[in-house]
Amino acid sequence: MSHRILIIDDEEDIRDVAALSLETVAGWDVVVASSGAQGIARAIEHQPDAILLDVMMPEMDGPTTFRELRKNAATQKIPVVLLTAKVQSSDQRRFADLGVEGILFKPFDPMTLSAQIAAALGWN
Amino acid sequence: MDPIEQDVLGEALDRMWAQFLPLMEERVSLLQNAAAAFSADTLSIEERQAAMAAAHKLAGVLGTFGLTKGTVLARELEILYSREGGPERSLSPRLAAAAAELRTIIASRK
Numbered sequence: 001m002s003h004r005i006l007i008i009d010d011e012e013d014i015r016d017v018a019a020l021s022l023e024t025v026a027g028w029d030v031v032v033a034s035s036g037a038q039g040i041a042r043a044i045e046h047q048p049d050a051i052l053l054d055v056m057m058p059e060m061d062g063p064t065t066f067r068e069l070r071k072n073a074a075t076q077k078i079p080v081v082l083l084t085a086k087v088q089s090s091d092q093r094r095f096a097d098l099g100v101e102g103i104l105f106k107p108f109d110p111m112t113l114s115a116q117i118a119a120a121l122g123w124n
Numbered sequence: 125m126d127p128i129e130q131d132v133l134g135e136a137l138d139r140m141w142a143q144f145l146p147l148m149e150e151r152v153s154l155l156q157n158a159a160a161a162f163s164a165d166t167l168s169i170e171e172r173q174a175a176m177a178a179a180h181k182l183a184g185v186l187g188t189f190g191l192t193k194g195t196v197l198a199r200e201l202e203i204l205y206s207r208e209g210g211p212e213r214s215l216s217p218r219l220a221a222a223a224a225e226l227r228t229i230i231a232s233r234k
Contacts, residue, residue: 011181012144012147013140013147013185014184016140017137017140017185020133020136020140024129025129025133085180085199106185106187107183107184107185107187107192108188110137110188111130
């Protein structure tokens with residue numbers, strides 16, 4: 001089944017590889033944003049099935065972006081999967097406490113990224 | 125995913141690596157410059173934060189391109205630079221060696 005995914009990440013290399021992976025491996029429709037503010041606008045406009053959200057971004061970081069998405073009636077029901085290079089358990093607990101649907105870690109495997117997202121969201 | 129699709133993705137990743145190689149090299153240069161500044165005891169807080177960010181970005185991406193050792197080294201540097209007050213003085217040679225090894229690893233990927 002095809003899905004539309006919004007990738008929000010300020011790092012162009014990560015954003016492009018993730019988009020390539022999801023389009024090539026899973027055939028999903030991908031929308032990208034390079035900042036939290038742009039991501040919120042694109043989420044409202046495109047109404048994706050899920051959002052892959054980077055944690056460390058300048059200006060509006062991932063957790064702040066997530067809270068803003070949840071406050072907005074147009075985006076509050078869109079599931080969010082965090083993508084982070086933070087591996088310390090204290091960070092992981094903090095992210096889990098936010099209420100996101102899943103947490104994935106960088107570096108990711110481009111061959112299995114879509115399967116990891118699908119598993120986190122319960123997509124079969 | 126069948127072998128043909130894997131090849132398509134692999135080739136596309138190779139093209140992306142070529143596209144982003146200058147960015148990777150720029151991040152490593154920043155780490156090498158930071159190591160040199162730390163050795164000379166001139167590393168500013170801003171430079172240390174920039175080194176930490178560069179290491180964080182490399183740690184997050186190198187493994188995606190198959191350079192797992194690169195991610196391990198970059199993560200080590202991120203941790204060293206993120207220590208409150210900066211890295212311990214005795215680790216100066218390690219900062220330089222890890223950055224140099226990162227450059228070798230990046231140069232080795234086709």
